[in-house]
Amino acid sequence: MSKKTFVSLDQIKEISKTYPTPFHLYDEAGIRENAVKLNKAFAWNKGFKEYFAIKATPNPFILNILKDYNCGVDCSSLTELMMAEALDFEGSDIMFSSNTTPPEEFEFADRLNAIINLDDFTHLDFLEKTIGKIPETISCRFNPGGLFKISTSIMDNPGDAKYGMTKEQIFEAFKILKAKGAKKFGIHAFLASNTVSNEYYSTLAKILFDLAVELRDETGADIKFINLSGGIGIPYLPDVEPNDISVIGENVRKVYEEVLTANGMGDVAIFAELGRFMLGPYGCLVTQAVHEKHTYKEYIGCDASAVNLMRPAMYGAYHHITVAGKENETCDHKYDVTGSLCENNDKFAIDRMLPKIDMGDYLIIHDTGAHGFSMGYNYNGKLKSSELLLKADKSVQMIRRAETPTDYFATFDFTDIFKNI
Known part of the structure; x- marks a missing residue:
């Protein structure tokens, strides 16, 4: 089996006259076309936003291309936050998802008014001591533990991952955050990497949507967004059928209506933070x-x-x-x-x-x-x-x-x- 390339031998020979090998080459047309497909697949959700994971391809020129399609950025470090600021991303265009986070990174994220996504229960107190407050908009990362498996034989082990809070911790976190002044809440989770399956996102969505209803009912939190994060993969092998983002979007829509809309939460925005899917093949x-x-x-x-x-x-x-x-x-x-x-x-x-x-x-x-x-x-x-x-x-x-x-x-x-x- 073979894979199609977006560059020919003649083009490579011409490029090499100016830029000697090795070099990484990106396909602008492919990137733009893919961004359009993603937005179309989730157009049913008025608040949908892709937060491109800077860690995947930290290049300002690439980020500016994605900015043309209303993409925000997902940052995980101080320098990624600095890059976001330099490119005029600000406020709700920045999701700061970090772990074992130094205080200066929380301070910088707060200065940019970024949405802070807390990885651990102990970070509630750490964040408040660091920046002197609890932000009005805050997100928490959830880890359901155990094994995660879908029918296409894709399996991962969230219980062994260092990321996120347990169910008991996230409920307690929402209560504490609400009592300390948080008014708008988000939920985030990442359960499996590089899934080449149209089922993954909707399976994850069902877990988070059910959790959102429970959190709303038990804590009274106003949940504004649910971040399905990354995990939508690409077919590295030539004989693997690629994901169909339109099917993925439709599958998530069905679960959204069955769980969120049916429980009076039809205004919740859906966020994504796709890196590999957005840029990998290009x-x-x-x-x-x-x-x-x-x-x-x-x-x-x-x-x-x-x-x-x-x-x-x-x-x-x-x-x-x-x-x-x-x-x-x-x-x-x-x-x-x-x-x-x-x-x-x-x-x-x-x-x-x-x-x-x-x-x-x-x-x-x-x-x-x-x-x-x-x-x-x-x-x-x-x-x-x-x-x-x-x-x-x-x-x-x-x-x-x-x-x-x-x-x-x-x-x-x-x-x-x-x-x-």
């Missing part, structure tokens, strides 16, 4: 084959490494690989596709059947638009690559330059030693 890592090795296995060495894409090394995650220009050739060669790090897990593919790869061939590693560049690091002194935007008019814009040795050494306070760099 980014790729382009790298060049620079070495081949013939020992106990056949190896292709690339100029990219786990520094540029950590997921295969970290999780054993699958990312499809296309040899640019050889899309229609038979995949009759078995390779390990590797980077150059001093780690044996620095492999983009193991025993992958691909067309014969010649030195200088360009490899397109698919689905790196989310949690690709953002998870990069500098092991072995390797430098992060550039990020490029393939614009809707097919021109290319650099949206982040590649790191240089000067960047790598910049945090040392040894000016004289490194003065010649």
Whole structure:
């Protein structure tokens, strides 16, 4: 099976004249089309809002594209809040969902009037002491514990996750927050990652909608929004059917009417914080084959490494690989596709059947638009690559330059030693 690419060999050759490999490339047209589909799927809910998870693709140019479609941002750190502020996101356009949160991050979020989503029961007291108040609008993260499973064999274990409050804790939290002046409440939960199933969001929604009715009835809290968070995944494997966001939206609508509307809560807004679904398929890592090795296995060495894409090394995650220009050739060669790090897990593919790869061939590693560049690091002194935007008019814009040795050494306070760099 194969995956379609949004960039051709001829385009890559032209891009490489200005921007050497490796580089991450994003598809503006695809991003915009997907944002339209998401908003259309949830148009039935007047308050619907996507809070794009900055952690997935922390690039201002990407965030500004999504801003065109009324997307807010989900932040989890001080620097992500700073990026949001720099791009003129403010107030209810920012969801601050953090855990083990330092006080200065709560202070900054409060200064921006962001919606603060509390991860833990102990954070109620911590937040009040830090900012001197309880905000009028506040959200709490729920963890139902146990196992989470849906009929498509997708299972996760919320009980082992460090995130969120128990049911007893969230009820107590709402009572305390209300007594301390909170007037508008939200509920948030994240139970499974990268679900390629049209059932997940509506299953999660049913859990949270039922919880919302109970919380309203027992605490009297005015619940204004329910954040279904992320978890809608993408098909990394080429033979997996992708999620249909229109079906997902309709499934959530049915549960909304059955639970919330039926219980007099038909004005509750639905929020999402999708990262992978919004950006994953609309980014790729382009790298060049620079070495081949013939020992106990056949190896292709690339100029990219786990520094540029950590997921295969970290999780054993699958990312499809296309040899640019050889899309229609038979995949009759078995390779390990590797980077150059001093780690044996620095492999983009193991025993992958691909067309014969010649030195200088360009490899397109698919689905790196989310949690690709953002998870990069500098092991072995390797430098992060550039990020490029393939614009809707097919021109290319650099949206982040590649790191240089000067960047790598910049945090040392040894000016004289490194003065010649």
